[in-house]
Amino acid sequence: MARYVAGRLAALVPVVLVVGVTVFLLIHLIPGDPAQVILGPDASAAQVAQLRHALGLDRPIYVQLVLWFERVLRGDLGNSIFLRRPVAQAIGEHLGPTAGLTALAEALALAVAIPSGVLAAWKQHSRFDQAFMLFVLLGVSIPSFWTGLNLIAAFAVSIRLFPVAGYVSPARGIGPWLGSLALPAVALAFTQAGLIARMARDSTIDVLAEDYVRTARSKGLDEAAVLARHAVRNALIPTLTVVGTSLANLLSGAVVVETVFVLPGIGNLVVQSISRRDYPVIEGVVLFVALVYVVLNLLVDLLYAALDPRIQYG
Amino acid sequence: MVAVRSPLLARLLACLVALSMMRAAPGLAAPGGGEPVRGGVIHVATNAEPGTIDWQSSTATATRLVAWHIFEGLFALDRNYEVKPLLAQGYAVSPDGLRYTIRLRQGLKFHNGQPVTADDVVASLERWGKLSSGGQETFKAIKQVKKVDDGTIEIDLGRAFAPLITNLGDPKQAAVIMPKSVVEASGLKPATELVGTGPYIFKRWTPGQEIVLARNPGYVSRTEDWGGITGRKVAYADEIDFFPVTDPQVRFSGVSTGQYDLALELPQDLYPKVKADPHLTADIVRVFSWTGVVFNKAHGVFTDQRLRQAVLFAMKPADLMAAAIGPKTFWQLDPGLFFPEQKGVYSRAGAEIYNHQNLDRARALMKEAGYHGQKIIVMSTKDYTWNNNTAQVLVPELQAVGFSVEPQVYDWPTLLSRRAKQDLWDIFLTGFSPSIDPTAIIFFGSTWPGWYKSETLEQELAKWSSTPVSDAAARKKLMDQIQTTFYTEVPVAKIGNYFGLEVYNNTRLHGYTSYFDVRFWNTWVTH
Numbered sequence: 001m002a003r004y005v006a007g008r009l010a011a012l013v014p015v016v017l018v019v020g021v022t023v024f025l026l027i028h029l030i031p032g033d034p035a036q037v038i039l040g041p042d043a044s045a046a047q048v049a050q051l052r053h054a055l056g057l058d059r060p061i062y063v064q065l066v067l068w069f070e071r072v073l074r075g076d077l078g079n080s081i082f083l084r085r086p087v088a089q090a091i092g093e094h095l096g097p098t099a100g101l102t103a104l105a106e107a108l109a110l111a112v113a114i115p116s117g118v119l120a121a122w123k124q125h126s127r128f129d130q131a132f133m134l135f136v137l138l139g140v141s142i143p144s145f146w147t148g149l150n151l152i153a154a155f156a157v158s159i160r161l162f163p164v165a166g167y168v169s170p171a172r173g174i175g176p177w178l179g180s181l182a183l184p185a186v187a188l189a190f191t192q193a194g195l196i197a198r199m200a201r202d203s204t205i206d207v208l209a210e211d212y213v214r215t216a217r218s219k220g221l222d223e224a225a226v227l228a229r230h231a232v233r234n235a236l237i238p239t240l241t242v243v244g245t246s247l248a249n250l251l252s253g254a255v256v257v258e259t260v261f262v263l264p265g266i267g268n269l270v271v272q273s274i275s276r277r278d279y280p281v282i283e284g285v286v287l288f289v290a291l292v293y294v295v296l297n298l299l300v301d302l303l304y305a306a307l308d309p310r311i312q313y314g
Numbered sequence: 315m316v317a318v319r320s321p322l323l324a325r326l327l328a329c330l331v332a333l334s335m336m337r338a339a340p341g342l343a344a345p346g347g348g349e350p351v352r353g354g355v356i357h358v359a360t361n362a363e364p365g366t367i368d369w370q371s372s373t374a375t376a377t378r379l380v381a382w383h384i385f386e387g388l389f390a391l392d393r394n395y396e397v398k399p400l401l402a403q404g405y406a407v408s409p410d411g412l413r414y415t416i417r418l419r420q421g422l423k424f425h426n427g428q429p430v431t432a433d434d435v436v437a438s439l440e441r442w443g444k445l446s447s448g449g450q451e452t453f454k455a456i457k458q459v460k461k462v463d464d465g466t467i468e469i470d471l472g473r474a475f476a477p478l479i480t481n482l483g484d485p486k487q488a489a490v491i492m493p494k495s496v497v498e499a500s501g502l503k504p505a506t507e508l509v510g511t512g513p514y515i516f517k518r519w520t521p522g523q524e525i526v527l528a529r530n531p532g533y534v535s536r537t538e539d540w541g542g543i544t545g546r547k548v549a550y551a552d553e554i555d556f557f558p559v560t561d562p563q564v565r566f567s568g569v570s571t572g573q574y575d576l577a578l579e580l581p582q583d584l585y586p587k588v589k590a591d592p593h594l595t596a597d598i599v600r601v602f603s604w605t606g607v608v609f610n611k612a613h614g615v616f617t618d619q620r621l622r623q624a625v626l627f628a629m630k631p632a633d634l635m636a637a638a639i640g641p642k643t644f645w646q647l648d649p650g651l652f653f654p655e656q657k658g659v660y661s662r663a664g665a666e667i668y669n670h671q672n673l674d675r676a677r678a679l680m681k682e683a684g685y686h687g688q689k690i691i692v693m694s695t696k697d698y699t700w701n702n703n704t705a706q707v708l709v710p711e712l713q714a715v716g717f718s719v720e721p722q723v724y725d726w727p728t729l730l731s732r733r734a735k736q737d738l739w740d741i742f743l744t745g746f747s748p749s750i751d752p753t754a755i756i757f758f759g760s761t762w763p764g765w766y767k768s769e770t771l772e773q774e775l776a777k778w779s780s781t782p783v784s785d786a787a788a789r790k791k792l793m794d795q796i797q798t799t800f801y802t803e804v805p806v807a808k809i810g811n812y813f814g815l816e817v818y819n820n821t822r823l824h825g826y827t828s829y830f831d832v833r834f835w836n837t838w839v840t841h
């Protein structure tokens with residue numbers, strides 16, 4: 001197991017290398033200039049050139065790439081052009097809202113998706129199952145920003161239950177913090193719940209058709225026990241894959257939702273940085289997200305072994 | 315009786331009851347502002363976050379509307395867009411017009427407690443002369459800026475330059491005064507130590523979340539009721555919090571619910587909703603921006619003035635403005651380089667050419683210029699809805715007279731980058747925020763994208779610069795000449811003036827007055 005984990009972690013090195021170089025080249029090749037954005041649209045070419053020089057952006061691109069990579073290998077992601085602080089610090093500062101939002105959205109999605117998916121499988125072809133399928137279809141079809149805007153109209157403007165936008169730090173109280181994350185979390189969870197629930201339903205239907213479930217029923221176990229002891233646990237293994245990828249998807253979905261709800265998370269940071277061409281932050285955030293994807297996948301693989309004793313890494 | 319156990323459900327029901335009561339009695343709006351109240355926090359939803367708050371470093375509106383609460387210059391605009399002293403007590407000009415002596419007001423202090431001295435002023439002006447395009451232009455006429463004593467500076471000119479005081483009061487990349495130590499530490503990079511003399515002090519900036527300013531308890535205000543950016547300024551609110559909220563619908567929802575006191579730059583199609591809500595007041599900002607077609611005069615077909623004139627005659631500004639902005643309440647067809655409210659510089663010269671679509675004349679000019687179907691690239695952006703909407707109408711209008719057009723749509727940073735390269739475009743669309751003097755009009759500069767060079771205009775601007783501000787008749791005549799040249803040489807084809815829509819919650823924000831950008835001194839909140 002330890003060797004397996006070490007091997008997977010070692011595989012991070014080429015991932016970081018490829019992602020890093022690709023992102024660096026891509027963002028430097030697309031037009032746009034942080035100096036122009038700082039100086040505003042009325043700045044003259046001479047002013048832009050002056051600031052580009054001051055920021056070191058007039059050096060050849062390969063020189064900038066080598067300098068950046070040297071720093072990354074030393075664990076230094078550089079400094080943000082706009083935020084005037086180290087990129088790692090900026091990511092750290094923006095991580096809290098995204099982590100809170102993602103955790104809350106995932107918890108909501110799981111709380112709705114797993115029971116309803118299992119129930120729909122158990123009551124296959126019933127009215128509940130049909131209603132469930134409609135919910136799933138809506139969940140995966142409606143973009144999260146649209147859900148978000150409608151939630152604002154309903155629960156922040158018509159019924160003033162939650163703030164329209166903005167983030168409250170948990171240091172100012174758990175209630176206000178949850179209040180600031182409630183609507184964006186529901187907007188994000190809606191899509192994820194659809195994906196997870198569909199997988200939970202399908203895998204539960206498959207498991208319920210297995211011989212050992214028939215054996216359990218023939219032994220006289222009631223349906224609740226069959227579901228709880230035999231079906232759900234086995235149905236969770238394929239569902240877990242979707243949960244792992246959905247967690248990663250939440251990070252990308254958060255980009256849009258954080259912008260709509262003005263949450264100062266990683267998503268908002270990357271959107272702002274792209275529009276300002278804040279190269280070091282874009283590079284740093286993409287590297288960070290790539291790292292999160294790899295680690296999440298590793299954790300999901302390790303959880304397989306915990307749920308299914310037949311799976312062993314060695 | 316049914317007991318409500320869940321506190322959330324109870325709150326929900328209470329809100330529904332309250333909402334139904336509010337709907338039943340729409341006339342029960344809170345009374346007006348009454349006497350000013352000290353304290354509280356003004357919450358402002360902005361449409362963009364600035365790249366920097368150093369006002370000397372950036373021309374961006376997002377910078378200015380935060381920065382002018384923190385920083386002040388020697389001179390500034392009043393409510394009529396005329397320049398008046400701010401940190402300066404006054405100034406004297408030598409008989410030959412080559413020496414300006416500017417006295418500072420007494421008792422001025424920076425936010426760090428240091429007194430404002432002539433050394434700070436000299437250092438700040440010299441930095442402005444290097445950083446800002448207006449400053450660079452002004453310093454071409456300046457021989458030296460020197461300290462006379464702690465409260466007085468002298469500016470010696472190499473040639474007469476009447477717009478000197480006007481340019482020192484220009485709010486675009488303003489000549490604000492900072493401590494000499496901050497100037498030296500910043501150099502030509504945007505300053506990170508934000509120390510000014512204004513009614514509010516920079517407190518903190520949490521990127522993506524908020525910019526917070528706090529009242530300056532030691533602010534030394536002028537006493538005159540000049541309005542604009544100068545005169546008497548009282549900081550009633552304890553704090554001003556600026557929140558960057560990029561989605562306009564969210565800004566509108568926030569100001570409707572009272573989460574924000576004022577929301578900036580809302581889409582004009584929300585105006586009926588604003589009018590229908592008695593708690594909201596629409597501030598239609600008339601001195602806001604005008605839209606134009608910028609030609610590449612260094613490369614391609616539009617180096618020929620006749621083809622630029624052809625575009626002017628091919629366009630129908632009313633259609634372009636209707637497509638771009640929408641309701642007629644929010645736009646105006648006007649030939650001026652300046653807005654009608656800017657009485658000192660406004661001119662209607664060129665009215666016989668502007669907004670006179672003449673397709674035959676356009677085709678004749680194209681034939682005369684020998685146009686034979688060369689492709690012209692029209693760049694626009696979807697980052698600003700009006701911009702791409704304008705292109706949607708402009709392109710078929712140009713095609714209708716025979717231009718071969720290739721529309722290209724980019725995000726705004728990309729457009730800014732491409733427009734700096736002479737061989738990549740022929741036309742781009744942009745908006746021009748108000749200028750205060752013809753020498754400060756950005757597209758008159760030969761280095762700004764478009765690369766306009768005109769001997770006629772240079773001579774006219776030179777005459778303008780040497781004509782004393784006191785000679786109003788001569789200045790009016792010159793301004794007419796400059797605008798006539800604008801319509802003859804067409805460096806930019808003007809489309810129309812468009813107005814901004816800011817909305818504030820009138821139950822919470824009081825004393826607010828309209829201006830070309832929002833200001834919150836002399837304004838108070840009751841919540």
